[in-house]
Every structure is written in C-alpha cells, then in structure tokens.
Amino acid sequence: MTREPMSRVDAAWLRMDRPENTADIVVLLRLAGRLTPPRLRTLLEQRLLPHERFRARVADAGALGGPAWEPDPRFSIARHLSARPLREAHPEALEAAVSEAATQPLPAGRPPWRALLLEGAEESALVVKLHHCMADGVALVSVLLGLSDEHAGRVEAPAPDVPGGDPLRRGARALLRDPLAAAAALWKMATLPTATGALAPPALSGRRTVAWSRSWPLEDVRAAARAGGGTVNDALLAALSGALSRALRAGPVPPGPLPDDVRALVPVNLRAAPAAGVAGAGNQFGLVFLDLPVEPLAPDERLEIVRGRTAALKRSPDAWVALGVLGALGFAPPALERLGTAFFSRKASLVVTNVPGPQRRLHLAGRRVDELLFWVPHPAALGLGVSVFSYAGKVTMGVRADAAFPIDPRALAGALDEELAAFAPRPPARRARPPAAAAAPEQDGRQAAFAGAPAGRGVRVIEAGPATSPAS
Structure with a gap:
C-alpha cells in the first residue's frame, strides 16, 4: 500500500473526535465454545489483514493538506489484540467489558482499530473497535463476513462501486x-x-x-x-x-x-x-x-x-x-x-x-456465532x-x-x-443479563428505499431509524 489521500467524508469523521467523545464503532460477536488467543490471531492474520486499511495508520498533513492513509512501519497484530477471561458466572461482566471498550480511546499513531477476546469455558466473546473514518456500517458488514468460516478464502478487497460511483x-x-x-x-x-x-x-x-x-x-x-x-x-x-x-x-x-x-x-x-x-x-x-x-x-x-x-x-x-x-x-x-x-x-x-x-448463521474458527451486534458512535x-x-x-x-x-x-x-x-406472538427468551430492547429495518433480501434520493430516485438505507447507520 502506498500513501493514499483520505476521502473528504472519511476525513470529516476523523475530525469529529473530541477528547470526551471519539467517533468509533464497537462490534460484539458472542461465540459458542472457547476460542483461544493463538487461534484468533491466526484467523485475523489470514482473513482481516489482507485488507490494507487494517495495516494503515492516519497521517495528518495539518494545514498543508488533508489526512491520508499510510502503511504503519511498526505494524504488529500483537499491538491490536488483547485477551482476558470472561466471567461467565457474572452476566453483567460482558456488558461492563463492552462499555469499557467503548470508553477507552484508540491509541494514536497506529491503524485505528483493536480487538479484545473474552475467553470463557462455554462461550467466548470478541469485541472489535474501529474508528468511523475506516468504514461505515455497510463496509463493516463486508469485513465481518470475510472473517467467517463460510466466507473463508474469499478475502477480496471491498469492491469499487459502479463507474461514476464517487x-x-x-x-x-x-x-x-x-x-x-x-x-x-x-x-x-x-x-x-x-x-x-x-x-x-x-x-x-x-x-x-x-x-x-x-x-x-x-x-x-x-x-x-x-x-x-x-x-x-x-x-x-x-x-x-x-x-x-x-x-x-x-x-x-x-x-x-x-x-x-x-x-x-x-x-x-x-x-x-x-x-x-x-x-x-x-x-x-x-x-x-x-x-x-x-x-x-x-x-x-x-x-x-x-x-x-x-x-x-x-x-x-x-x-x-x-x-x-x-x-x-x-x-x-x-x-x-x-x-x-x-x-x-x-x-x-x-x-x-x-x-x-447476514441472514444465515455464521461460524468463526469453528465456533457458532450466536449473537452479532454493534454500537454506533454519537x-x-x-x-x-x-x-x-x-x-x-x-x-x-x-x-x-x-x-x-x-x-x-x-x-x-x-x-x-x-x-x-x-x-412477537412468543417473546424471545431472556438472557441472564440486564434487560434490553430490539428493532430492525426492512430486510428481506432487498435494500429498503429511504430518504435522500432526489425525486424519482431511490437509495438504499444502510443504518438507522427509518431504514438505515453509520454508516457505521
């Protein structure tokens, strides 16, 4: 990868950071069974790192120009991956771990992402945090699909849009x-x-x-x-x-x-x-x-x-x-x-x-992905x-x-x-963690049309409310 100027919209998301409020996305994958750090590291090296963006850091040209992506000369996946036990006997522990990940800023000077593996005997959880300047929600789903066993070997880079698609x-x-x-x-x-x-x-x-x-x-x-x-x-x-x-x-x-x-x-x-x-x-x-x-x-x-x-x-x-x-x-x-x-x-x-x-259940390193969700930045x-x-x-x-x-x-x-x-005629069974809620978009194999299209032209919602979010 050579030095690549950051798009204007990505640069806007980069500069939305405040010391008290960083613009990042947090993803949680709950897995059936135990996943070890060495196995996860191998999987990420094989399926995530072929995406050059995950090995690139942000270089800010300051007043002379906009920010750019450049290869991190000191890149090591060990600087982006950590692990600790999952206290399965305390359901609130997973919520607390995700809250901590959502709060802790990403280190400066490195590719803006990191992953935390929570190891349990009967289940594991993977928490991934990345800055919104890297991708929006649709692009992120493509990356997550590439991590799954079902998509192993299909590690193509995100596809360009149709001609004239800027x-x-x-x-x-x-x-x-x-x-x-x-x-x-x-x-x-x-x-x-x-x-x-x-x-x-x-x-x-x-x-x-x-x-x-x-x-x-x-x-x-x-x-x-x-x-x-x-x-x-x-x-x-x-x-x-x-x-x-x-x-x-x-x-x-x-x-x-x-x-x-x-x-x-x-x-x-x-x-x-x-x-x-x-x-x-x-x-x-x-x-x-x-x-x-x-x-x-x-x-x-x-x-x-x-x-x-x-x-x-x-x-x-x-x-x-x-x-x-x-x-x-x-x-x-x-x-x-x-x-x-x-x-x-x-x-x-x-x-x-x-x-x-994805509407079909996925597997990660042979472990069934029981739950997959994310948190958008505010x-x-x-x-x-x-x-x-x-x-x-x-x-x-x-x-x-x-x-x-x-x-x-x-x-x-x-x-x-x-x-x-x-x-729901039959409400879903409660998990043994504090209650929460749910919602979803119009998804039946089609993309929902929503706001933002000039008259006579539909657009596909990615995230949020009436259909979409952010992007993420």
Missing part, C-alpha cells in the same frame, strides 16, 4: 438536476433550531455505557408492521419513539417541559449498486434529521405520524445535501470543521442507525446512539450513551422491549 460526484449531479430543492434542503438544515429541553446535547463526560436488547424475530416485526399499514422501519422507529417517551416519563430527567418530538440524525446509504457482492470501503452515506414523536400516543397514532414523516424524507434531497456538507467539512481547516460539526450535531438529540446483516456534541442490526432472522438493538446523558441505556433498552413485545 458519492460526492453523484450527489453533485443529482442536486444539479433540481438546484432549488437542494438549496431549500440546505436552508432547512441550517435553520433547524438547536435541540433543547430534557434531551438537549449535554456536556459530555467521556465515559460510555452500553446495553442491548433481546433478539426479536424479524418476520414477526414485519408482519406487525404490514398489519399496521407501514414498513418494518416505520414500525421500529415508532417503537423507538414510544420507548423514548416511556424513558422520559419514568425519570429522573433534568427539569423543564417534556418535548412532543425528539430529533434524530439518521444515516442513509448513498452507494450505487456495487459491482460485486461486497460494499465499497469508507463512508458513503448522507444524514437526515427525523423528528420522533414522544408525546403520549397510542401505538397506531405514533406509527401513522412516523410513516408520514419518513415518506416526506424519501422525496427530499436532504441526504445528498448532508453528504456534500460532510465532504466540505472534511477539507476545511480543523477549527472550522469542529465548529461545523458541532453546529449540526447540536440540532439533534441522538443518532439512530440500522445495518442489515459524534461531536451528541450523547446517545441507537443501533439496529439483523442477523440470522433476528433483530437486536444496541444502545450507547455518555454517562452525562439523562437516559440510562438499560432503561431505554428495557422500554424498547416493552414496546416491541406486541410484535
């Missing part, structure tokens, strides 16, 4: 087809008021806590959504809205009136159809603002409101406009980039992201991130929050379980 160039062409709509979307984005009230972005502490839901049958969620006249994503966003409403009213929260809506940042996949079965590397998504109704409502009323709002976003160019803003910020001077990302992040209270994962000023991931016919939601955020991740996960219980 998302910034495609976005520029799309917006030029209707410049008035693009200008209106940019004006609307710039003039959105700052989030206020109980869920306004807090002064962050830098300490993150995670929780996650039980896994819910995707087909049950889909059937319930169709019965209510909406999509899976509409139903899941409505459930998240109801869970936020429950958590807000259960308290304690800061003084002040409770809002009728809570604004979320939702990533939207803007990749062209890939030329091969794997996604292009890096970050190729836009962002849209979606108001989630959290006033006391009946479930059908909440679903109807969410459905109307996501339908309006599907017709807007908002995601393309946001991608252009991220690209511009990526090459702005660091001080200006910091002001820009803070300006936009303070307009929302949370990030909601959804990544469709970058810049935001304090809460909610992630949806589907795997082997089930959907699970991860919640990550800064300790200063007024809603505890466990409380929100528990509220989500209550909201989603109506979707």
